[in-house]
Amino acid sequence: MSGFLSSSIARKVAMSLSALFLIIFLIIHFVANVTSLFSENVFNEVSHFMGTNPLIQFIVQPILIIGVVFHFIMGFVLEVKNKRARNVKYAKNNAAANSTWMSRNMIYSGLVVLAFLVLHFIDFWFPEMNYKYIEFLPEDPTRYYAELHHKFQNPLRVGAYVVAFILLALHLLHGFQSAFQSIGFNNKYTNCVKKLGKWYAILIPLGFIIIALCHHFNH
Amino acid sequence: MNLTLKIWRQKGPQDKGKMVEYKVTDISEHMSFLEMMDVLNEELVDKGEEPIAFDHDCREGICGMCSLHINGEAHGPDRGITTCQLHMRMFKDGDTIYIEPWRAKAFPVIKDLVVDRTAFERIQQAGGYISVNTSGNTQDANAIPIPKKNADLSMDAAACIGCGACVASCKNSSAMLFVSAKVSQFALLPQGKVEAADRVRNMVAQMDAEGFGNCTNTGACEVECPKEISLENIARLNREYLKASI
Numbered sequence: 001m002s003g004f005l006s007s008s009i010a011r012k013v014a015m016s017l018s019a020l021f022l023i024i025f026l027i028i029h030f031v032a033n034v035t036s037l038f039s040e041n042v043f044n045e046v047s048h049f050m051g052t053n054p055l056i057q058f059i060v061q062p063i064l065i066i067g068v069v070f071h072f073i074m075g076f077v078l079e080v081k082n083k084r085a086r087n088v089k090y091a092k093n094n095a096a097a098n099s100t101w102m103s104r105n106m107i108y109s110g111l112v113v114l115a116f117l118v119l120h121f122i123d124f125w126f127p128e129m130n131y132k133y134i135e136f137l138p139e140d141p142t143r144y145y146a147e148l149h150h151k152f153q154n155p156l157r158v159g160a161y162v163v164a165f166i167l168l169a170l171h172l173l174h175g176f177q178s179a180f181q182s183i184g185f186n187n188k189y190t191n192c193v194k195k196l197g198k199w200y201a202i203l204i205p206l207g208f209i210i211i212a213l214c215h216h217f218n219h
Numbered sequence: 220m221n222l223t224l225k226i227w228r229q230k231g232p233q234d235k236g237k238m239v240e241y242k243v244t245d246i247s248e249h250m251s252f253l254e255m256m257d258v259l260n261e262e263l264v265d266k267g268e269e270p271i272a273f274d275h276d277c278r279e280g281i282c283g284m285c286s287l288h289i290n291g292e293a294h295g296p297d298r299g300i301t302t303c304q305l306h307m308r309m310f311k312d313g314d315t316i317y318i319e320p321w322r323a324k325a326f327p328v329i330k331d332l333v334v335d336r337t338a339f340e341r342i343q344q345a346g347g348y349i350s351v352n353t354s355g356n357t358q359d360a361n362a363i364p365i366p367k368k369n370a371d372l373s374m375d376a377a378a379c380i381g382c383g384a385c386v387a388s389c390k391n392s393s394a395m396l397f398v399s400a401k402v403s404q405f406a407l408l409p410q411g412k413v414e415a416a417d418r419v420r421n422m423v424a425q426m427d428a429e430g431f432g433n434c435t436n437t438g439a440c441e442v443e444c445p446k447e448i449s450l451e452n453i454a455r456l457n458r459e460y461l462k463a464s465i
Contacts, residue, residue: 006427086322178436
């Protein structure tokens with residue numbers, strides 16, 4: 001089993017499973033955010049539930065954080081190992097002839113998403129932890145919408161969000177179908193998975209961008 | 220046609236090596252790429268210079284020996300071919316052509332354009348076979364019913380000639396297309412299923428020990444493979460490995 005865990009295929013599978021987990025999480029996050037466009041009350045209710053439910057706070061949230069950290073660390077480990085596998089570079093390498101830009105630059109699109117996550121944590125998660133567990137401020141189930149709306153006042157922040165989500169879309173354009181291939185899923189449904197992956201990679205980040213822009217221009 | 224060639228020259232495994240420029244003239248567009256290399260080497264010999272070392276054998280696309288990285292692609296710009304099947308008509312008069320050896324830590328350069336691909340041999344020796352008694356009492360293979368689909372998929376995988384273009388093309392120098400073809404050709408047949416678990420475990424362990432990189436599904440290997448081995452084989456390798464390990 002120890003040989004299995006350190007094998008190249010186990011690493012691939014681990015990357016895929018953490019990626020699939022994050023893909024599902026992104027849908028949930030998107031659905032929660034999209035309510036902010038239609039109803040302040042519904043968004044507040046959803047956010048209050050997510051922010052106070054013990055199952056989500058103390059079980060799902062830590063698993064999510066572990067999943068995110070694992071995906072990034074394993075991504076870096078694989079990148080370093082893969083770089084070492086070619087000690088002399090080609091003088092001329094026409095990589096565009098046989099592979100997509102997205103597939104070759106997952107580390108860079110991933111790094112932009114990581115930088116975005118740091119900004120996102122500073123924007124929302126740290127203030128939330130401070131509110132609930134450090135300053136122990138009184139519960140206010142109606143505060144979430146105003147906090148969200150306020151954050152998108154600054155055009156620089158909105159610009160950073162837009163850039164990050166474009167890079168996330170590029171990451172997902174390769175990553176979605178790649179995750180299925182790595183767990184061995186390549187059969188008559190693969191074309192469906194590839195199409196679904198393209199739609200997911202475009203629509204979900206585009207949706208997040210639209211949400212950010214709507215809040216920005218409604219100020 | 221007249222061409223400028225930028226070719227990797229390296230005296231031996233310890234030499235640093237460098238790109239050297241050569242000019243060739245009056246090259247016929249009907250020549251194969253290796254014949255063009257032969258013309259250059261004859262000129263070098265006539266001038267008393269060391270000819271360029273490169274691997275070749277059958278010159279009909281089945282031995283997997285020719286291994287040149289041409290203008291940034293394994294076996295050059297054409298598809299589904301080895302270098303001996305690449306014709307000079309794929310290039311234009313006045314072109315500059317870069318010619319380099321496969322680049323991978325697991326494929327060290329021996330001399331000029333020749334690389335050591337014995338890492339593939341060791342992976343094969345780790346399990347790329349079936350243990351059959353060949354004492355004369357071997358059962359007729361046709362006596363075992365095999366679904367046509369599996370026979371075809373196995374044959375497609377067995378078309379792999381072990382040339383290493385997959386490793387050379389992969390940004391991670393991963394050998395997974397090669398290993399997946401060798402695992403698949405047996406895993407799909409009843410004769411190969413008996414030792415399937417040990418085979419896949421041992422071949423993957425050897426692949427990792429040789430220092431090949433990890434597959435990130437860019438698909439470059441499938442595009443550049445002279446035998447057009449499908450990425451489906453890598454998914455099958457992953458399934459076989461998981462089945463054998465968990």
